[in-house]
Amino acid sequence: MSARTATLKIWRGSDRNAGRFDSYEVPFEEGQSVLDGLRWLRVNKDPSLALRFSCINANACKECMIGLDGETVYACTARLEPREMTLTPLPNKKLIRDLVTEIAPPSERFKP
């Protein structure tokens, strides 16, 4: 029996009008988070993917907010599933690159 996989269809780019979707298969294990899949992907397939996370698992830092099939989720608590999952940057925040958006309050941002 071949191991089950999840397909992550991920929005890539730094211009909302000129992006693309890249699809990747990642190993699926029961109970894993979407962030587990994204971290596996960076180590094993494509380190150039940009994503924002800090606490990995605790849902304490609240940095890993992304769109999953059109809904806003935390990647660390959304479950990975053995199907195609579409991941996008948050629609209402300034895009930085790939899945990363500007989510800090204005007073806590770097201002050149």
Add this chain to the structure above:
Amino acid sequence: MIPAPVSIETDVLVIGSGAAGLYAAIAAARAGARVFIADRSLIGRGGATVMAQMTVAAALGEEVPDAPRHHYDDTVAAGRGLCDEPLAQLLCDDAPECIRELDSWGVGWARRDGHIAATTAPGHDRPRCVYVDFINTGPAVSKTLRTQVARKDLIHKAGDLCIVDLVVADGECTGAVGYHVGSGAPVVIAAKAVVLATGGLTRLYRRNSASANMGGDGYALALRAGCALIDMEFVQFFPIGHLAPRLVGMDPIMWDPFRYKLGGRLLNGRMEEFTSRYGSDEDGKYVLARDLATYAIVKEVEAGRGSPHGGAYLSFQHCSAASLRAAFGPVIDRLAANNIDLTAMPVEVAPIAHYHMGGVKADATMATQLPGLYVAGEVVGGTSGANRLSGNALTEAFVFGRRAGNSAAERVKRTAPPKPGPQQARAALDLVRADAAGDGANTAAMVARLQAIMADDVGPFRTGAKLERALAGIAALAAALGEQPPGGGLGFDLQRLEWFDLRNMLVVARAVAQSALQRCESRGAHQREDFPHLLPHWRRHQTVRLRDGELNVSGAPAAALAI
């Protein structure tokens, strides 16, 4: 294309925005200094503080009589003869004042009968550890300090700002060089004083309990600026980190507060109590010190009596559903969402990298050996000796943060405006301006490789052969990393960020492994299977310095060097 460098000028630069950095900023601003906080993650979100679900030790004496000297005695006993006594004294003396100040800021310490409630954590002789329900201490602390910071006009702050090196001019620290992760813009910060509050090094290990950004940045920055590190061999492993079943949305050290409140039984793979074999009988209570519990679990697994995923079982099956609900309220629902019912099943736990006792050498004003450079929180080395007492990590973030902020503000009053020092900043500026074409190395895989090396060969149980193998692996990674970062002006280029992370992580990993190799005894968190006994002549600190790219570890007793 790399954007043009941005210059910032301030009185006090605080690097890091966990509890130590935020408290330092508040203290410095209260004393009239202008402050700039830089964090490589978002302000108050990365780091260890926000993850701390547990307790804070302070001799408040509200529920039972207590005094800082009793807290000090327990701290020094846990440190196995190696605590830096002035730092431990400061920690215990100032802790109650910081706890009450946070209380006045509305942090919401749990209360019982009108008093701030305290629990007894392992190693404490009485109830001394305060907390915020339900397992919400760290987030509550972080939010409270961020609110205080936001009320101070003298404090400016920037997240996504990665500091790459400190600037040293005429023997004094005059600022730092970094870059803005979001845009790639180089940043030069001139300051009259700098406070390092970047936390520990748990990211060096595969399984760890802290955030992804805790790669020992402060240790590396201080080393390269010429400061000494001490006690780098002492990495604390938290014995009962969550192992299985897969649990999302919870901190892996969450079982600690469960044990404070409910006891719980630690069992081997055969569902037998086993800690008595290693010199401590738990009897359903939570009394076993961290280094002893880690030892007991690892040895049980080695003897073939581990749980299925290679740890131990932790069972709360003796607790009723009602008592679990009373103690942890909504957390029980979060466990249910992960298909975990504690009345019906044990969970599996195993040691997990948690905290670093070593760090930058500092005096009780938080000054380092480099004038103008101060340290706070987990960056400070020596306070906890060979083993930190439960509950002292947030305490040291508060106490040392506040002291460092005060000391930095004092220096500001007697220091002329900093010179920009372009010559001294040149090397670091060249690094953050480097514009490399091509894909670059797989830095994410290199981080994973380093974590595997450290977990397998520089974990809680060490041998000379394993440590030599680790040092060879670290050297190979350093050679593969090269001298120039990949990428250019791309926004949020994680490969470039990881290159700078690895530059720090690799030198810090070397400092840990070399110090561990040289300490030919077992003490607290440093256990050598080839030198299994604590040796009186090793009751001394080792010091690490960086000279011409080489790390020198000094301090070994003459008797050991003669071997």
